[in-house]
Amino acid sequence: MPKSAPSHSHRLRSGRISETGRTYLLTSTLYQRQPLFSELTLGRLVVAELRAVHEQGWAISLAWVVMPDHLHWLVELQERSLDELMRRIKSNSARLINRHLGRAGQVWQTGYHDRALRKDENLLLAARYIVANPLRAGLVERIGDYPLWDAVWV
Template identity: 55%
Template sequence: MSACRKAYVLRKGRCSEVGRIYSITCVTADRAAVFSCLQTARALIAQLRALHDAGDVESLAWVVMPDHLHWLFQLRKGDLATIVCRMKARSSLAINRRNGACGRLWQKGYYDRALRREEDLRSAARYIIMNPVRAGLVQKVGDYPLWDAIWL
């Protein structure tokens, strides 16, 4: 079984639908504060944008925290497990190359939540991008450099 399929098995009973909006959270291995380095965080952001530009997802909002990622997107093609696996694999490769490192960047699996059609997407995005404020990293979200939302 491929690594991408193993990630899906961790969430038995979940299915993935093209067109559905998902909120996912991925955590770094051992909760290492890998993304405290701005350039390392930007390497991850480049991979999020590459998936968006390729038409795999429509990114709605994201925030890169020191040891994890929150990402709200609409799945455009493929399946959720493959998209998350691709993001993790490509970001790991890019970041390890950049840092002259090797090894696992991400914890296995991820947390996902499919949003219902009637849910307020702006509220979900606002919750995601307010993470640095709730974590005490900044006083206001505008002071944190590692987030974006389509409603700007």
Template identity: 60%
Template sequence: MPVTALPQGNRLRAGRFSEAGRIYLLTAVVHNRQCLFADWRLGRLVAHELRLAEDLALARSLAWVVMPDHLHWLVELEGASLDGLMQRVKSRSAKAINTVRQTQGKIWQKGYHDHAVRREESLKTLARYVVANPLRAGLVERIGDYPLWDAIWL
């Protein structure tokens, strides 16, 4: 019997495991890779939801960057599952963005990518990777010039 390939979104969810206290590197992509967050004011709405998730003890942000068409978030999971955390951040930020833009419709692509950080991986190295995205993309010459990032070590 032939094996039917799963759509990419389902493959990303296969085998996903949420564990409180574990650190994850999460990536979410804007619908159709639209450079929505080139407008930093819209990106700040996403940043607000990341901070709110921390205030509600759902997760502890270690580092994050909102790029023009995606989000990277290094996070320690606390009082939520990965799916619950990402659903909350994406849905609340989408509602806020649509309200500000006076639009309706999708803001984020379905699903997200997650990587459970292994003990031997350096958190500071991963955090530097996350916050250096704007440098690698050629958006700025110094990370301090990019408005949409944060890390607990800096």
């Protein structure tokens, strides 16, 4: 009998499909859940990468929040695959973060989670869920008090 893949295997989602024009909810976690983005400057390096791929037409950012140890991103895929998009975000931000910290090494966990949203799903509800993460985590009492989020509806 063949062995099943471990539950946290990076190969678990190797069969994912990327569809141009489809909206995805993406989540990526920092290596060993280190809360690097508690330092605002490091979180802003990720924000700059999110904005760069948006401006360069790789994806349309609908909403995102950079939490202390992970990223949630609601995005409409454009010119590239999910893997290319996430590889760019993670590699560029990791390089900048390591440079800022004067170190080398892994910044992000291997892989990421994606969920394709159906056409009939309410994108505004998904965006509200994303930007309310700091509230649910007890980091702030009002969404506007958290500095590392954005949504096209605001």
